[in-house]
Amino acid sequence: MSKSYFDETHCAIGHPKSTFMQWMLTVDHKRIGLMYAAVMFTFFFIAVSTALLMRFELFAPGQQFIDGDTFNQAFTLHGVIMIFLFIVPGIPAVFGNIVMPLMIGAKDVSFPRLNWFTFWLYIFGSAIAIASLFTDAGFADTGWTFYAPYSLNTGTNVIFTLVAAFVLGMASILTGLNFLVTIHRLRAPGMTFFKMPLFVWGIYATAWIQLLATPVVGITLILAIMEKYFGIGIFDPSKGGDPVLFEHLFWIYSHPAVYLMILPAFGIMSEIIPVFSRREIFGYRTIALSSASIAGIGYLVWGHHLYTSGMADIAKTVFSLLTFFVAIPTGIKFYDWIATMYKGKIILSTPMLWAMGTIITFAIGGLTGVTIAMIGVDIHLQDTYYTVAHFHYAMLGGVVFLFFAGMHYWFPLVTGKMYDESKAKIAFYMQFVGFNLLWFPMFIAGFLGMPRRYFDYLPEFQIYHQFSFFGALLFIAGLVFMFWVFYKGWTKGEKVGPNPWHATTLEWHMPTSPPPLENHSKVPYVDFDPYEYHHGEPVVKFDYETMRRID
């Protein structure tokens, strides 16, 4: 039997014999992607457990299980892990690594050693963040936003978290750089930008954000550290600094960062919809260019986080207007996806279910985002649970759901096996229902004036928190079940060939399943569009040995 990337690998240093060391030192993009996934989902589960702890505490007003300070550390831990350790590396680190080079017919990323180094930088940064849990001062209690002057005054261990976020930012920049160069330099001959699969477009747009926006947060974090330890007086009002400046700097990065999370996720959507509709995607160019324009305009809207921070009305107006401009390309993509389903042949496999479920949840996340882009309304809803529900709909119901969609879609590619479809569907329904039960009531609570980051609340809000609690239980049960289905699939699943979904893009044209170490046997020549179907079957067929077209 031919060898897959599980059997052999290239290493950053030397040729170690032990399998363990081969994994630690591997430069193979597929293995690195898998290792990211393993570490990221470990953190994800820690953050989910922390969320569950908060949900328990919020089950009733008053103090139940943890005190106020612990609660504050809990939402900080939850937010920091979810954002910096999980969703910012996110889809690019996992599928950008595993799938993107395959999609463009490359043997690896442009700088495989740098990729290896970046992974370990990520591990190092995460370790620093987690280490502060075990120091005397305890994990930071600032919220994931580190607003000054609270972060400068608090006695908890903010420095670890700041340094960790900085290091993780470095890793993010390097990933972006690597992917940019890869996409520019390593596309198979014939593959022009408009012949790239849309997931590659998503990764490409994201890479620019990683490269250009992340340095801003790096600088901000350094300034915060200098302020805290040397009192340079930039943010600290007692030294003449300005705390609102911190908010601006923070969001100049963190707003584009939300597009950095969602664009690759939209890319996954654009892969799944045509494959499971068995027809070419509607409006390919519009979708590609809307990713690019979202990435562009996304830099200019950060001020919508500061409507109540003390900013001139004219600035608010401009930021609001620009924010509405980002909503337009996002909306157009939705219509393009739906139009792709028109007169297709819709196959409701698990990846398609996740994609369609996400269209519902992300539509809610996006439209409630429009609510709080409206200045007057946001003045009421800012920093309430309405906002918290909005970003959970966008990040969990958007990015993470599509991440899961991608995990189902590419599962056979990565493992060469298939999971149990019917069980996977049950897991989907549990999570879909649980998620809505978990977060929808919070829109109402927020609308009625329930502020965020409240450890205790007025009794009238209890009913919403209780729905939410049961939603969380159902959601988390579904989540655990889904990972169990993956585990079973990987260990006991049926073996499948290279292209079980009848997909068109290059990652499905591998000589073996799972793919071999250096990917395609020969570099293919790409003179076709990414999603060409005829009568429900892929148009382009390859001889997997020679990578010549045989259709």
Add this chain to the structure above:
Amino acid sequence: MSNTLEGFNSQAATFAADVDQAFWINFWISIILFLSVVVPMIYFAWKYRADKVKNEDICKVTHNTSLELAWTLIPTAMLFVLFYYGYSSMKILRTMPAESQSIVVHVEGKKWSWNYTYPANKSGYIHKTAELYVPKDQNIILKMTAPLNDVLHAFYVPAFRMKEDVVPGRITKQWFNSEVIGTYDVECAEYCGTRHSYMYSKVHVIPRAEYDEWFESKKRTPGAPDVKISKGQELYESNGCAGCHSIDTDAVLVGPSLKGIGAKYDAGYLKDAIVNPDKDIPEGFTAGVMPPFTLPDADIDEIINYFNNTDKGKELYEANGCAGCHSIDSDAILVGPSLKGIGGKRDAAYLKDAILHPDKDVPEGFTAGVMPPFTLPDADVSEIIRYMQSAK
């Protein structure tokens, strides 16, 4: 503070209706946009489900210019309607009325309490309160800030749909005009640490007459029973002391302000100063201006009692936010230890230290660094201590 939801979903400020209108327009447009995506999706998924479609029937449209224009332009138009309403409601919320036609109240947010300072009333008295009292149908401008060594807070009144951050070192403003008599919750909406979720206050909208009466009085709150004017105060006023010495403020009228004087000097000195003022003239004042008063000893004692009044201490205790972290009439532990009966346990010097340098000696079970050091005039500290000693 008791936690009850008061008036959350009512429109108690003039602009609340505009904000709500903007919200509901957004709500219905969102429903339309949502359905325009989700209904066709579900319909297609059903209509073109795999077992109903023959491969030959799959259609290949990848472009349709008029359709694409429609789904670009129509939602865009809708979005701009929403932008407009967001903008117009903001305009109403953020266009401050003229200060001359408004009551300007200074709001201080600090870990973890709110306090309000009013302009001086006719008799020069300045109300400083822990809850906000405003007359109905009146423009109120809030000028808000936080102490320099404090953190961000946000002054949020859900019933009014208004919110603005309170930033140390800056003065941010909000305004409102409430048409509905009632009591409304104020919440802190910007994360500020341990007791962020207890940083409540209230806005009381009361009838004009009631407000005016309170405002011109020295009553702590409009509902409060008349401050019984003590014998001492009566004597202080009837003997004309008040004409030359302010006692509630630091203002220098003719002689020095007597604010907090009781804490600075003992009774003997004060008595001398009344009976024989030229014996010891404070720096900056000249002898011979104040006439010697010949009053019965009993009266002098009453006046000195008045100097020592402990109500002041209570006011300071609340206004400085001590009450946010330390209960004083119960044993409940909020953030710091309860101060019930503390006067019997610790002497004044210790208490003073505990206010000015809280981390010097932290009681068992509490951590240093939680309570901020307070920098208060000695007189105020003495008042607070006297209050703590009197609260049994």
